[in-house]
Amino acid sequence: MTGVSQATVSLVLNGRDDGNVRIAPETRERVLHAIRTTGYVADPVARRLAARHNRILGVFTYEPVFPTGTGDFYHPFLVGIEECAERLGCDLLLLTSAPVAGGRRRIFHDDNRLRLADGCVLLGRSLDHDELTRLVTEGQPFVSVGRRDDAGGPVPYVGADYPTATAAVVRRALAAGHTALAYLGQGSGPESHADRMRGFRAALDEAGRTPRHLPTTDRSPAELLDALLAAGVTAAVVEEYADGVAIAQLARERGLDIPGDLSILALGDPTRPASTDIDFTGFRIPRREMGWQSVEVLTGLLEADPETVPQRLVPCQPVDGATLAPPKVTP
Amino acid sequence: MTGVSQATVSLVLNGRDDGNVRIAPETRERVLHAIRTTGYVADPVARRLAARHNRILGVFTYEPVFPTGTGDFYHPFLVGIEECAERLGCDLLLLTSAPVAGGRRRIFHDDNRLRLADGCVLLGRSLDHDELTRLVTEGQPFVSVGRRDDAGGPVPYVGADYPTATAAVVRRALAAGHTALAYLGQGSGPESHADRMRGFRAALDEAGRTPRHLPTTDRSPAELLDALLAAGVTAAVVEEYADGVAIAQLARERGLDIPGDLSILALGDPTRPASTDIDFTGFRIPRREMGWQSVEVLTGLLEADPETVPQRLVPCQPVDGATLAPPKVTP
DNA sequence: TCAAGGTGCTAATACGAATTATCGAGCGGC
DNA sequence: GCCGCTCGATAATTCGTATTAGCACCTTGA
Incomplete structure (x- = not known):
């Protein structure tokens, strides 16, 4: 022309x-x-082919990205991820094609499409250890949302600082006069649980108090409450929000006063759907912030030296709430 | 190797x-x-350049895909979209990189990345008419979620059958004895509003009753309620769920009985956040189903003859609810 | 008049896969 | 020994853009 x-x-x-x-x-x-x-208009496809990168960020979740349940676990993370991607002019590729095996999606399989994207954000309560190891050893650019233990090498992540947040909550209970505190939950398994437990132990050790642990697996709220009272616990530090709700409701049904007779401290927001009007004392997980930062970290990883392994812990926001009170003085 | x-x-x-x-x-x-x-894994970009497809479906929304508001408009659609994409083994590309101009994202701009995907699902209450026209004339493969008027040619869509659903609701009110019905809302503008209005008029015409229209723009719930009562309306057909909530609450505060003194019929689920315990009579928009079908239609469009313009209307599900009762006989 | 240096543009190639015409090998059959 | 045939695999080309080396032309200065 x-x-x-x-x-x-x-x-x-x-x-x-x-x-x-x-x-x-x-x-x-x-x-x-x-x-x-x-x-x-220049064909974007040819453009990307020549440029060697996509400006596409993958998002992999072990469960559907858009869950049906109301107590939506991923949503806040995704809000942050989308915001940051939008700001950076990146598109998000939801890796929905990953086939499901044993109830979970798998990253690696015959038709692994991870490399469709420049890099990938991994979301999930716990990630498959073998897949994580493979990602690390193959040097795939990715960032985990949530701290992860080493898997064949350090894992890049943006996590919530559970140890610090949990310790802070425990210190508040100690300051209120509690001496008999118990940790309700697994306290191990996923990093997020282990981290909480570490914070719990650290704060109690520091104060010279005995950390007690009440595993929740296979125990009904009634059993848990009985165990708490039998042990003379005055403040329960609850790993799972939903467990806190169940115990609080049950306690009130039995005529106990929360927090008068028993203080309950929640270590984070609900991960399972749980509706309640109880305003728990504890902390909030900065999910949106974590999502945002994970994208930031990932793009940094892509542009800069891919040898560095970024690991960030984001502080949790304390929540005053109404479930912490000084323990009653035993007569 | x-x-x-x-x-x-x-x-x-x-x-x-x-x-x-x-x-x-x-x-x-x-x-x-x-x-x-x-x-x-084969590079999807190269693949698309050479083979013209890469099993990626684009998802374009005029607002963020993951909104912060609780009354999440897109979510149910996306659940359906993801389910279907997962079943078909396609990945979803959220076109978050579209730059924002005038508060909305734009499809067409310097670096239009729509074509990275094989086809695209368009989501939004109302789509930009010029952009739609351009999509149609350029023959881009896409499907709109929600019926659209022609834009330089017929638009492929999967929409909710608002006329039929609205007419059915109106007929129920007529059958209950109502004769003075009013449509509360815009009744025009976006296709979804116009469609509801058409159904409303059709059902009333059919019964030989006068359709009344009460525009809601710039009028407070109090003004609307006053206008309803002044006009002797016994059944209000409400376009926007939130408006229904506001009016019902106000009416109850004034000592009116809903539905005894005034029946309220909601034309769909909340699109704006609205919390209430009122169980509205009306219908439910099959959002998840629409999302699912839009992906189905899009892939069909890609595989089969791209000349055909698929247009589907999905029926809405009637909701009995508790806000419809026979009108009081005026003494 | 010719080398040196600057200006404006293009030829050629890379990017990574899909596609197609073609080529070589092996094998019977006559 | 030659032709025809099947089977397997590949060289070469294509998609549309980005990039770079280098060519042709012009100006300047000695």
């Missing part, structure tokens, strides 16, 4: 005008005019 | 085994094994 080569069009299109490349203003104008009248 | 050419790998990768192409089973196995161990 303008009697000019494809290369020239490309140069004009990208506004190149540095030392090595020069286009006569008159030619540039002619090309621009042609572009305007035809409405020509 | 396998001492085999790139072409062979491509053939194996795509499982080609038709008349013109033959691969020895032994070679195929060797290549497949190498693919498995290395976790090799």
